[in-house]
Amino acid sequence: MxxxxxxxxxxxxxxxxxxxxxxxxxxxxxxxxxxxxxxxxxxxxxxxxxxxxxxxxxxxxxxxxxxxxxxxxxxxxxxxxxxxxxxxxxxxxxxxxxxxxxxxxxxxxxxxxxxxxxxxxxxxxxxxxxxxxxxxxxxxxxxxxxxxxxxxxxxxxxxxxxxxxxxxxxxxxxxxxxxxxxxxxxxxxxxxxxxxxxxxxxxxxxxxxxxxxxxxxxxxxxxxxxxxxxxxxxxxxxxxxxxxxxxxxxxxxxxxxxxxxxxxxxxxxxxxxxxxxxxxxxxxxxxxxxxxxxxxxxxxxxxxxxxxxxxxxxxxxxxxxxxxxxxxxxxxxxxxxxxxxxxxxxxxxxxxxxxxQTWGPFIDGVLIKEQSITAFQKGDWQKEKPVLFGTTSEEGVVFIYGVFTYPVSELECVFYVTAIFKQHALKILQEYLPLYKDADMRTMMSQIVTDYVFLCPSRKSARDSAQMGSAVWMYIFDHVASDLRVWDGLAFCFEHVCHGAEVPFLFDSGPVANFTLSPAEKLLAGSILCYWGTFARGANPSSPVAQSAFCRQQSPVRWPRYTAENDWLMMNLTLSSHAQTSPRDHICDFWDKLGIY
Known part of the structure; x- marks a missing residue:
C-alpha cells in the first residue's frame, strides 16, 4: 500500500x-x-x-x-x-x-x-x-x-x-x-x-x-x-x-x-x-x-x-x-x-x-497572504484580539485509525515517517520509537499527528502571540465520554479523546453524537459553556465579574492567561478541570527546536 x-x-x-x-x-x-x-x-x-x-x-x-x-x-x-x-x-x-x-x-x-x-x-x-x-x-x-x-x-x-x-x-x-x-x-x-x-x-x-x-x-x-x-x-x-x-x-x-x-x-x-x-x-x-x-x-x-x-x-x-x-x-x-x-x-x-486537505483555501496573495502558522509566529494577525487556543488530547487517533484499518508494522511506520518528514525523520524516530513497544505502531503514529499537526504548533502560536502582548488562553480537552458508544464503526474512539470530542459537550448534543452525558459530564459541559460565554463577554474566561449568576454559583476553576509569568499554564478540561503545565511540553520543545512547522 x-x-x-x-x-x-x-x-x-x-x-x-x-x-x-x-x-x-x-x-x-x-x-x-x-x-x-x-x-x-x-x-x-x-x-x-x-x-x-x-x-x-x-x-x-x-x-x-x-x-x-x-x-x-x-x-x-x-x-x-x-x-x-x-x-x-x-x-x-x-x-x-x-x-x-x-x-x-x-x-x-x-x-x-x-x-x-x-x-x-x-x-x-x-x-x-x-x-x-x-x-x-x-x-x-x-x-x-x-x-x-x-x-x-x-x-x-x-x-x-x-x-x-x-x-x-x-x-x-x-x-x-x-x-x-x-x-x-x-x-x-x-x-x-x-x-x-x-x-x-x-x-x-x-x-x-x-x-x-x-x-x-x-x-x-x-x-x-x-x-x-x-x-x-x-x-x-x-x-x-x-x-x-x-x-x-x-x-x-x-x-x-x-x-x-x-x-x-x-x-x-x-x-x-x-x-x-x-x-x-x-x-x-x-x-x-x-x-x-x-x-x-x-x-x-x-x-x-x-x-x-x-x-x-x-x-x-x-x-x-x-x-x-x-x-x-x-x-x-x-x-x-x-x-x-x-x-x-x-x-x-x-x-x-x-x-x-485537497480542497480548501489557498494563498492568493491578496485575501490570504501566508500560512497561518507563519502569520502567528511573525505577528501578522490582529494581535489586539483575545484568543482561546485548544486541542483534544488525542487528535490524531481518528485520522490514523481511519486511514490505516489494519496494524502497522515498525518497518511501515518508518517508511511513512520518512516519506513525510524526510531529512528530519531520524530525529523524530529517535524521539518516539523508544516510547512505543507494541507491534502495532498506529498508536505512535497517532501521537505524532496529535503533536505535530495540532498540539505543538498551537502551543507555538499561543506562546509567540503571548510574547507579543496578545491576550491568549490555552486549553486541552481530556475526557472520554463515559457512555460513548460506537460511532459508525469508529470503535477506536471508544477509549480515546478523539478530534472533535469537545463539540458534543459545547453544544449539549451528546445524544446526537450517540452518548448520554452523565451528571458529572453535565457539569463539565456547563463549565465549558461558562468559560466560552464569559470569554464572549470580553473578559478572562474565568472572570467572576463577567460570569452569569449560574456560573458564579458553579465557581468554575480559574483559567490563567497563557504567559511565561504564569508558567505557561493551560486549562485541562476534564471531569475535575484544572490549570496545569502541558505534560507534553518536552515533546513540543523538541518540535519547536526542529523548526519544521
Missing part, C-alpha cells in the same frame, strides 16, 4: 462522520467596504406573506428526511417578527430560545454567480418564513447522511434568548457568538443537529449564529487569475466574510451587540477563524476568537498548486481550464464527481500532508 493511495480520505474524517450522524466600530459598514471582492449581481427574491421560501436551484442533488433530530421533537409555536434592512421575517418559539432559521445573507450563488464572490442579498417583499432550516451547501454524502444539499445555500441561523423583547431596542445588547462548522472544507452544515445552538444561547445568554458557506470545488476551485473569466478560489472564505458583515448590519434587531462578536470554530472551522484573524478585511467584523483543534501544519496550497488542481478538475469534467462557460454549465453532481476524482491525485508529492 502506498501513502498516496489514501489521498481521497480527508483529514477531518471525524468532522464528516459527525456531519453524518446527526473593538467599537463607528463607521457604517457596507458591501463595498471592507469587502472589496463582492459581486454586484442581483437575484430577485419575492416572498409572499406566510409562504415557505426555498430558492434551491432545480436539479440540485438532494436526499430527503433532512431535519434537526432534536428540532423534530421540540414544540413549535409562532415566533416573533423582526425587521432587518432586507425585509421582515418570522421566527420560531421553542422552550429554550427563539430561532430564526435559514436567513439569506447573500443572493444564491447559482447560474452565472456560481464561481463569483457572494452578492449582497436582495430585499424581499412580504414576510419571510424563518421557521425551518434551508439546504446545506453542495457536498458528497456517504453512509447514512440524510441532508438536502443545494448550490443555493448562503444562509445562517440565529438563536436568541427568550428574555429579548423584539418590540423595542435592547437596553443592553447581548454578546454574539458566530459558529463556523468544520468538515475539511468539503462537508458539514450549520444546520447539523450536532450544532444546535439553542443550548449555548440559553445557557450563556448570548445570541448565537451558525453559518453555511460554499464547500469543495464550489467554494475553492481555481481555474485562473482573472475573476471575469475564471474561478479564482477562496469563495467559501468570502461567504463567511459576507455573513459576518450581514451580522454587523442586522444583529441588533435580534438583540445582539455588533460591537461584541466572537467567532469560534473547530477543525476546518478553526482554520477559517485563524484566516479571519489574519485577513485585514475581516478586522472590523469581530472582536475575539476561539480556535478549536486547529491543524496548523496542514499547508494551504500556493497559487501554482491550486491551479494544478483546477486543471485536473477541468480535465475530469471534459472542459478546458480556460472555458469558464463550460465549467458553469456543469450540473452540480458533475462538479461533485470531478471534485472527488481530481482530489484523489496528489498535487505536490513533496507535501504529503496535503493529502489530508
Amino acid at each position: 502506498k501513502v498516496y493511495d489514501h489521498a481521497f480520505l480527508p483529514i477531518f474524517i471525524f468532522d464528516f462522520i459527525l456531519f453524518c450522524v446527526g473593538t467599537t466600530f463607528n463607521e457604517e459598514l457596507n458591501w463595498e467596504k471592507p469587502l472589496g471582492h463582492m459581486s454586484t449581481g442581483r437575484v430577485v427574491r419575492d416572498v409572499p406573506d406566510g409562504s415557505k421560501v426555498d430558492l434551491r436551484e432545480k436539479g440540485a442533488a438532494s436526499v430527503d428526511a433532512w431535519h434537526f433530530e432534536c428540532l423534530a421533537q421540540a414544540p413549535k409555536t409562532e415566533g416573533p417578527k423582526v425587521h432587518t434592512r432586507y425585509g421582515a421575517m418570522q421566527g420560531l418559539l421553542t422552550d429554550m430560545v427563539y430561532i430564526f432559521y435559514g436567513i439569506p445573507y447573500a443572493d444564491p450563488p447559482v447560474g452565472g454567480l456560481r464561481w463569483k464572490p457572494p452578492s449582497p442579498v436582495t430585499s424581499w417583499k412580504g414576510l419571510y418564513d424563518a421557521t425551518f432550516p434551508r439546504a446545506a451547501c453542495m457536498q458528497s454524502c456517504v453512509g447514512l447522511c440524510t441532508t438536502k444539499v443545494s448550490e443555493d445555500c448562503l444562509y445562517l441561523n440565529i438563536f436568541v434568548p427568550l428574555d429579548v423583547d423584539f418590540s423595542k431596542p435592547p437596553v443592553k445588547p447581548l454578546p454574539v457568538m458566530v459558529w463556523i462548522h468544520g468538515g475539511d472544507f468539503v462537508a458539514g452544515s450549520a444546520s447539523n443537529s450536532l450544532y444546535d445552538g439553542r443550548f449555548i444561547s440559553n445557557f450563556t445568554h448570548t445570541v448565537v449564529v451558525s453559518v453555511e458557506y460554499r464547500l469543495g470545488a464550489f467554494g475553492f476551485l481555481v481555474s485562473g487569475q482573472d475573476p471575469k473569466s475564471a474561478a479564482v478560489g477562496n469563495y467559501g472564505i468570502l461567504d463567511q466574510q459576507a455573513a459576518l458583515l450581514w451580522i454587523q448590519q442586522n444583529i441588533a434587531v435580534f438583540g445582539g451587540n455588533p460591537n461584541n462578536v466572537t467567532i469560534f470554530g473547530e477543525s476546518a472551522g478553526a482554520q477559517s477563524v485563524s484566516l479571519h484573524l489574519m485577513m485585514q478585511s475581516s478586522q472590523p467584523l469581530f472582536r475575539q476568537a476561539v480556535v478549536q483543534s486547529m491543524p496548523f501544519t496542514i499547508p494551504l496550497k500556493n497559487r501554482r498548486e491550486a491551479l494544478w488542481l483546477g486543471k485536473e478538475f477541468a480535465k475530469v469534467a471534459n472542459c478546458s481550464i480556460n472555458d469558464i462557460a463550460c465549467l458553469l454549465c456543469l450540473s452540480p453532481q458533475a462538479v461533485l464527481t470531478a471534485q472527488k476524482i481530481a482530489g484523489s491525485n496528489m498535487v505536490n508529492p513533496f507535501h504529503l500532508l496535503e493529502m489530508f
Whole structure:
C-alpha cells in the first residue's frame, strides 16, 4: 500500500462522520467596504406573506428526511417578527430560545454567480418564513447522511434568548457568538443537529449564529487569475466574510451587540477563524476568537498548486481550464464527481500532508497572504484580539485509525515517517520509537499527528502571540465520554479523546453524537459553556465579574492567561478541570527546536 493511495480520505474524517450522524466600530459598514471582492449581481427574491421560501436551484442533488433530530421533537409555536434592512421575517418559539432559521445573507450563488464572490442579498417583499432550516451547501454524502444539499445555500441561523423583547431596542445588547462548522472544507452544515445552538444561547445568554458557506470545488476551485473569466478560489472564505458583515448590519434587531462578536470554530472551522484573524478585511467584523483543534501544519496550497488542481478538475469534467462557460454549465453532481476524482491525485508529492486537505483555501496573495502558522509566529494577525487556543488530547487517533484499518508494522511506520518528514525523520524516530513497544505502531503514529499537526504548533502560536502582548488562553480537552458508544464503526474512539470530542459537550448534543452525558459530564459541559460565554463577554474566561449568576454559583476553576509569568499554564478540561503545565511540553520543545512547522 502506498501513502498516496489514501489521498481521497480527508483529514477531518471525524468532522464528516459527525456531519453524518446527526473593538467599537463607528463607521457604517457596507458591501463595498471592507469587502472589496463582492459581486454586484442581483437575484430577485419575492416572498409572499406566510409562504415557505426555498430558492434551491432545480436539479440540485438532494436526499430527503433532512431535519434537526432534536428540532423534530421540540414544540413549535409562532415566533416573533423582526425587521432587518432586507425585509421582515418570522421566527420560531421553542422552550429554550427563539430561532430564526435559514436567513439569506447573500443572493444564491447559482447560474452565472456560481464561481463569483457572494452578492449582497436582495430585499424581499412580504414576510419571510424563518421557521425551518434551508439546504446545506453542495457536498458528497456517504453512509447514512440524510441532508438536502443545494448550490443555493448562503444562509445562517440565529438563536436568541427568550428574555429579548423584539418590540423595542435592547437596553443592553447581548454578546454574539458566530459558529463556523468544520468538515475539511468539503462537508458539514450549520444546520447539523450536532450544532444546535439553542443550548449555548440559553445557557450563556448570548445570541448565537451558525453559518453555511460554499464547500469543495464550489467554494475553492481555481481555474485562473482573472475573476471575469475564471474561478479564482477562496469563495467559501468570502461567504463567511459576507455573513459576518450581514451580522454587523442586522444583529441588533435580534438583540445582539455588533460591537461584541466572537467567532469560534473547530477543525476546518478553526482554520477559517485563524484566516479571519489574519485577513485585514475581516478586522472590523469581530472582536475575539476561539480556535478549536486547529491543524496548523496542514499547508494551504500556493497559487501554482491550486491551479494544478483546477486543471485536473477541468480535465475530469471534459472542459478546458480556460472555458469558464463550460465549467458553469456543469450540473452540480458533475462538479461533485470531478471534485472527488481530481482530489484523489496528489498535487505536490513533496507535501504529503496535503493529502489530508485537497480542497480548501489557498494563498492568493491578496485575501490570504501566508500560512497561518507563519502569520502567528511573525505577528501578522490582529494581535489586539483575545484568543482561546485548544486541542483534544488525542487528535490524531481518528485520522490514523481511519486511514490505516489494519496494524502497522515498525518497518511501515518508518517508511511513512520518512516519506513525510524526510531529512528530519531520524530525529523524530529517535524521539518516539523508544516510547512505543507494541507491534502495532498506529498508536505512535497517532501521537505524532496529535503533536505535530495540532498540539505543538498551537502551543507555538499561543506562546509567540503571548510574547507579543496578545491576550491568549490555552486549553486541552481530556475526557472520554463515559457512555460513548460506537460511532459508525469508529470503535477506536471508544477509549480515546478523539478530534472533535469537545463539540458534543459545547453544544449539549451528546445524544446526537450517540452518548448520554452523565451528571458529572453535565457539569463539565456547563463549565465549558461558562468559560466560552464569559470569554464572549470580553473578559478572562474565568472572570467572576463577567460570569452569569449560574456560573458564579458553579465557581468554575480559574483559567490563567497563557504567559511565561504564569508558567505557561493551560486549562485541562476534564471531569475535575484544572490549570496545569502541558505534560507534553518536552515533546513540543523538541518540535519547536526542529523548526519544521
